[in-house]
Amino acid sequence: QNPKPQEGTTESMGKTGSKQSNSRSVNVASWNILADGLSLGEFMSNGGDENVYWIHRRERVVTCLSKLLQSCHVVVAQENDHPTWILKQLQASNPSVRMNKRRESGKSARKIYVNRISKALVEKGHYTQEGGCDLIADDDQTNKNYEKLNAFLMENSSIKEQLMKEGLTCTTNAEESFEGYGDNGDNAINPHDVYRAQECLSVYYDSSKMEILSESQTNESVYRIEFGFVKEPLTTFEVFPAHLKSGEALKDERKRVQELNPILEAAKQAHNPIVIMDSNHSTQYEETILAAELKDGQEEPFVSTIVAQHGFLNTVQTSVGGRNENFKMRHAQGGQPKKFGSLMFDVIDKILIRDNAQYEPLDLPDEVFQRYPNTENYHDILSQLRNNAVTRQALRQLCMDRKWGPNMQQNDCPNDDASLKEFGFDEDVIEKIQQEGGLKKILLAMYPNVDAPSDHPPVAATIYLGSGSAVK
Numbered sequence: 001q002n003p004k005p006q007e008g009t010t011e012s013m014g015k016t017g018s019k020q021s022n023s024r025s026v027n028v029a030s031w032n033i034l035a036d037g038l039s040l041g042e043f044m045s046n047g048g049d050e051n052v053y054w055i056h057r058r059e060r061v062v063t064c065l066s067k068l069l070q071s072c073h074v075v076v077a078q079e080n081d082h083p084t085w086i087l088k089q090l091q092a093s094n095p096s097v098r099m100n101k102r103r104e105s106g107k108s109a110r111k112i113y114v115n116r117i118s119k120a121l122v123e124k125g126h127y128t129q130e131g132g133c134d135l136i137a138d139d140d141q142t143n144k145n146y147e148k149l150n151a152f153l154m155e156n157s158s159i160k161e162q163l164m165k166e167g168l169t170c171t172t173n174a175e176e177s178f179e180g181y182g183d184n185g186d187n188a189i190n191p192h193d194v195y196r197a198q199e200c201l202s203v204y205y206d207s208s209k210m211e212i213l214s215e216s217q218t219n220e221s222v223y224r225i226e227f228g229f230v231k232e233p234l235t236t237f238e239v240f241p242a243h244l245k246s247g248e249a250l251k252d253e254r255k256r257v258q259e260l261n262p263i264l265e266a267a268k269q270a271h272n273p274i275v276i277m278d279s280n281h282s283t284q285y286e287e288t289i290l291a292a293e294l295k296d297g298q299e300e301p302f303v304s305t306i307v308a309q310h311g312f313l314n315t316v317q318t319s320v321g322g323r324n325e326n327f328k329m330r331h332a333q334g335g336q337p338k339k340f341g342s343l344m345f346d347v348i349d350k351i352l353i354r355d356n357a358q359y360e361p362l363d364l365p366d367e368v369f370q371r372y373p374n375t376e377n378y379h380d381i382l383s384q385l386r387n388n389a390v391t392r393q394a395l396r397q398l399c400m401d402r403k404w405g406p407n408m409q410q411n412d413c414p415n416d417d418a419s420l421k422e423f424g425f426d427e428d429v430i431e432k433i434q435q436e437g438g439l440k441k442i443l444l445a446m447y448p449n450v451d452a453p454s455d456h457p458p459v460a461a462t463i464y465l466g467s468g469s470a471v472k
Helices: 056-069 083-093 109-123 139-155 157-165 250-268 283-290 303-309 376-387 389-401 417-422 427-435 439-443
Strands: 024-032 074-080 099-103 200-206 210-217 223-229 232-243 273-278 312-315 326-329 345-347 349-354 358-361 460-464
Touching: 024 056, 024 232, 024 273, 024 349, 056 074, 056 083, 056 200, 074 083, 074 232, 074 273, 083 099, 083 200, 099 210, 109 139, 109 157, 139 157, 139 358, 157 200, 200 210, 200 223, 200 232, 232 250, 232 460, 250 283, 250 303, 283 345, 303 312, 345 376, 349 460, 376 389, 376 427, 376 439, 417 427
Parallel strands: 024 074, 232 273
Antiparallel strands: 024 460, 074 200, 099 200, 210 223, 223 232, 273 349, 312 349, 326 345, 358 460
16 A cells, blocks of 8 residues: 655654654655657567557556655656646546646657657658658757648548557647647647647646645756645745756766756755756766776766765665666667667666755555566676676677567577576576576566556655745
């Protein structure tokens, strides 16, 4: 059963800081739900691409968010390119659910979403497209591609239905409950037009318990929402949703630091600040960068460094048993060859609070999101696959050599002891692999899958707040 958001006051028994009596607690969660525009043709899973078709996983995403909102006062969802549709589904079971959102700048999901439909129509011979339909075409070309596909699909409903069956989301603005104005702000959106996915940071909450007191966006990085409790208006906290730059290279880490610095500067001035983000950063990234790109003695600020320098800590459990890892692998038949065979088993989602504040990790049951099996064997095996450079590269090479595709069930994966030894596995880990039914069975638990509708598991924490109005 899901833990309920707490009502009234509690005595704090948090992980850090001095003990405070009668402090108010708030449960918060972070979940990257995997953008529709980024989901196809990339990830391996038990069953293949059909697991990531939006029309197949959207109900599971809603179910997961609904259960999170039973446990948490505030849920931040990154990579959300169907925010209004999701809100309407959540409100069907709880009319008090509300959402605030901010479009994520500099992201590619929207372009890929549009150009993938355009490319499919061209490849099926329905028409030709001047300028082509590269998935990450520039804005002008993407707009041209959209105008043509939109006009075509409005007149050809049967073709639209076929594309939907193939995993291409061709819903209309009306079907998405999306209203308002176009990108330039001057023309009202046509409800019959094909929906253009708006990837955003979205914040869902229950308005019967919480209310928004203020909201601001000071630059591309800093988005702030001040919440209060409906029954306790003087107890407030400020949420800073974020989604940092992806990538394992030094240049990517520098960009993340650049994005995070102003957020933490603003959060330092806030009352009860909580930074809820997909940081796209892990300790493994730092180790890779240190080994490959930094010279001896060269100092470089990492995300973890500036978090500590600004006086914050991460509440998300990274140790064995937390199962908060982003567990995924890209197959060798997608559109990003440089990422073929890249295994991730990294905790990259973070919930930051002041380092003298108190908190408890909030354990989410598997009925919310089905994580990989909770055994010491699984964690030891996956840790060696990810953290041993020889083993990780051997798996990557196997994926590329055998051209592994999206359905892990159909991929040829050796399982004899000799092959596993060549992979670089330790003897004790090989024994654990065989105890768990083989390497392939272990990889079948990768995200996303039929029970895990994103490549990220949700993470959550209980934060203990000080009482009183916000101090500015």
